[in-house]
Amino acid sequence: MLVRPVTQNSHQWEPVHTNSPQIILCFVSLSSSTFLSYFPHRKYRSIRQYNMFERFLVAAVALLASYLYIKLRYIRFRQYAHIPQLPNHLLLGHLKVFGEFMQRGVHDRHPDKIFEEMWASIGRPPVMLVDLRPINPPMALICGHDIAEQISKSTKLFPFSPPKSPTLSHMIPIIGSTSILGREGVDWKDLRKRYNPGFSPQHLWSLLPLILDKMEPFWNYLDQFAASGSTFSLETLISNLTFDVIGAAVMEVHLNAQHMDHSKQSEVIRLFRELLQTYNDDKNNLPWWIIPLTTWKRNRLAKRTDMLVKHMIQQKYTEIREEADGNRSRSILALSFQDTEALTPQLLSTTADQIRSFLFAGHDTNTSALQWAFYELSRTPRALKAVRDELDSVLGPDSDPRAVCAALARNGEHLLPLMRYTNAVFKETLRLHPPASTVRMTEPGTGFTVHAPTGEEYCLDGVIMYSCQAVIQRDPAVYGDTADDWVPERWLGEAAQSIPPSAWRPFERGPRNCIGLELANLESRVIIAIVARRYDFVKVGLGENALDEKGLPTLNEKGQYEVESELYNTRRMTSKPVDGTIMRVKLASKP
Numbered sequence: 001m002l003v004r005p006v007t008q009n010s011h012q013w014e015p016v017h018t019n020s021p022q023i024i025l026c027f028v029s030l031s032s033s034t035f036l037s038y039f040p041h042r043k044y045r046s047i048r049q050y051n052m053f054e055r056f057l058v059a060a061v062a063l064l065a066s067y068l069y070i071k072l073r074y075i076r077f078r079q080y081a082h083i084p085q086l087p088n089h090l091l092l093g094h095l096k097v098f099g100e101f102m103q104r105g106v107h108d109r110h111p112d113k114i115f116e117e118m119w120a121s122i123g124r125p126p127v128m129l130v131d132l133r134p135i136n137p138p139m140a141l142i143c144g145h146d147i148a149e150q151i152s153k154s155t156k157l158f159p160f161s162p163p164k165s166p167t168l169s170h171m172i173p174i175i176g177s178t179s180i181l182g183r184e185g186v187d188w189k190d191l192r193k194r195y196n197p198g199f200s201p202q203h204l205w206s207l208l209p210l211i212l213d214k215m216e217p218f219w220n221y222l223d224q225f226a227a228s229g230s231t232f233s234l235e236t237l238i239s240n241l242t243f244d245v246i247g248a249a250v251m252e253v254h255l256n257a258q259h260m261d262h263s264k265q266s267e268v269i270r271l272f273r274e275l276l277q278t279y280n281d282d283k284n285n286l287p288w289w290i291i292p293l294t295t296w297k298r299n300r301l302a303k304r305t306d307m308l309v310k311h312m313i314q315q316k317y318t319e320i321r322e323e324a325d326g327n328r329s330r331s332i333l334a335l336s337f338q339d340t341e342a343l344t345p346q347l348l349s350t351t352a353d354q355i356r357s358f359l360f361a362g363h364d365t366n367t368s369a370l371q372w373a374f375y376e377l378s379r380t381p382r383a384l385k386a387v388r389d390e391l392d393s394v395l396g397p398d399s400d401p402r403a404v405c406a407a408l409a410r411n412g413e414h415l416l417p418l419m420r421y422t423n424a425v426f427k428e429t430l431r432l433h434p435p436a437s438t439v440r441m442t443e444p445g446t447g448f449t450v451h452a453p454t455g456e457e458y459c460l461d462g463v464i465m466y467s468c469q470a471v472i473q474r475d476p477a478v479y480g481d482t483a484d485d486w487v488p489e490r491w492l493g494e495a496a497q498s499i500p501p502s503a504w505r506p507f508e509r510g511p512r513n514c515i516g517l518e519l520a521n522l523e524s525r526v527i528i529a530i531v532a533r534r535y536d537f538v539k540v541g542l543g544e545n546a547l548d549e550k551g552l553p554t555l556n557e558k559g560q561y562e563v564e565s566e567l568y569n570t571r572r573m574t575s576k577p578v579d580g581t582i583m584r585v586k587l588a589s590k591p
């Protein structure tokens with residue numbers, strides 16, 4: 001099938017009556033889950049936690065919403081008819097998914113997982129259209145790496161790659177309206193030019209001592225948990241650590257995020273956390289008129305965070321100006337100020353937006369990736385042994401965190417690149433559990449057309465283009481029979497050569513790829529190097545090991561411990577393990 005691209009007239013929508021049942025169900029599920037999210041005191045929000053009256057209310061709202069939807073929804077984009085739609089036989093599947101939403105809790109399932117099931121059930125097309133109007137514009141799920149590459153690379157029409165989707169605007173309270181994440185054209189180019197040198201590998205090596213400085217509280221907490229045997233959230237520990245690291249690298253400030261006494265933490269951190277909390281459920285990106293109170297709270301917190309960040313920048317600016325030549329600050333912020341004459345209000349405002357963006361992007365994704373890395377290592381003895389052997393040979397036999405930090409401070413630039421297996425662990429973790437993605441959208445009438453390997457062409461103007469990494473990076477056509485398995489070895493030796501670079505895109509690709517890629521790699525290798533030999537992690541609750549009659553874990557044919565249940569991601573701005581990765585830890589016994 002070859003489809004002619006729709007260009008000039010694609011903004012003209014043709015009215016066609018549609019009452020596709022799966023879309024109605026989708027709407028029912030969205031409306032009722034949104035409604036349920038108004039009861040914030042329920043931790044897991046399963047339908048069973050609600051009394052009869054609340055259940056009745058939920059059912060009534062869902063029914064009313066679907067009735068209105070059927071009545072009001074007469075518009076259909078006929079020009080998208082050429083993109084594979086979810087067929088009706090998915091109706092039952094969707095119903096099942098909806099049932100699970102309600103059983104397990106409405107926030108407990110990441111949309112990527114649902115997309116993966118839908119995609120497999122319609123024969124794995126490279127693009128799939130999910131129509132979520134009137135909640136959102138229709139969304140083209142990009143499921144093939146060739147097409148993902150086309151929506152992220154430079155073209156004649158879009159020299160800096162197709163624009164980001166306006167749906168990103170729900171993040172403005174966190175990252176600011178002039179954030180590098182959302183800017184377009186030359187404005188974006190200028191920002192990228194200003195901050196690129198700060199994130200370059202050479203500059204990052206000079207920041208290594210600042211990063212290593214932040215590690216001690218982290219291993220102290222792990223030591224305490226090992227001594228007490230109590231359970232803890234790995235997410236909390238790692239997210240505090242990554243906040244401290246990003247504060248040190250970007251501004252050379254001590255945010256004290258790892259202080260367990262919250263009153264000792266920097267106020268920026270406390271406000272930022274509170275702000276992120278307001279995104280933690282289905283209200284994530286709903287319009288303000290559905291969530292007026294949350295929107296008000298977000299804006300209030302955003303304003304206060306912005307003021308504090310601006311104050312920090314002003315202080316840093318004065319310090320940088322007064323520094324003696326031999327004692328220059330190495331922070332990313334200091335480097336970005338190198339050629340500036342004065343801190344004008346406009347420069348202050350855009351810099352504050354970038355700092356907030358770095359604080360957010362620099363801690364959130366890495367936290368998720370490291371939780372998954374330690375979880376996968378904890379249930380894959382083969383890989384844990386390989387990491388430990390590698391660390392012994394690269395860093396020497398002393399696994400005390402102080403010794404590891406001292407070795408890295410002396411010679412990290414040469415030692416870290418030698419950790420090839422550790423690097424493969426991180427790479428494989430990001431393949432299977434990608435925390436983030438990219439979302440683009442071109443104006444109707446632009447004529448932005450992508451080409452499938454099978455010859456079809458799809459004009460994607462006016463639809464949200466979501467590069468679905470969780471599907472792309474598990475494509476059996478690329479990763480074979482082990483596409484769903486965690487196998488770090490696939491990234492080592494000859495085998496790795498056969499994987500197309502565009503099929504691994506956790507940091508996205510093209511001009512708008514992640515500016516913090518090298519920082520993330522550096523930080524994660526340091527953390528794994530410090531932790532992997534000293535501690536044994538054991539998952540508790542969701543995803544924990546299944547034990548045999550002797551109380552021992554059993555290996556499956558893939559070399560991983562059998563588990564009682566599956567640990568999975570949920571959506572909290574980015575993808576994160578649903579339970580915060582509850583763990584127990586003990587000091588590893590010496591072989």
Ligand code: HEM
Pocket residue numbers: 164180181182192357358359361362363365366369430435436437438439506507508511512513514515516517519520
């Ligand atoms: C495992 C860790 C990380 C992952 C998986 C990741 C992933 C991504 C992805 C997918 C994008 C593209 C977003 C989009 O197109 O909307 C991105 C952009 C970005 N990331 Fe990261 N990131 C990570 C760590 C970091 C770190 C440590 C920083 C440090 C500040 C950072 C800062 C940024 C920024 C500023 C952008 C926007 C770049 C631009 O548009 O020019 N990220 N990241």
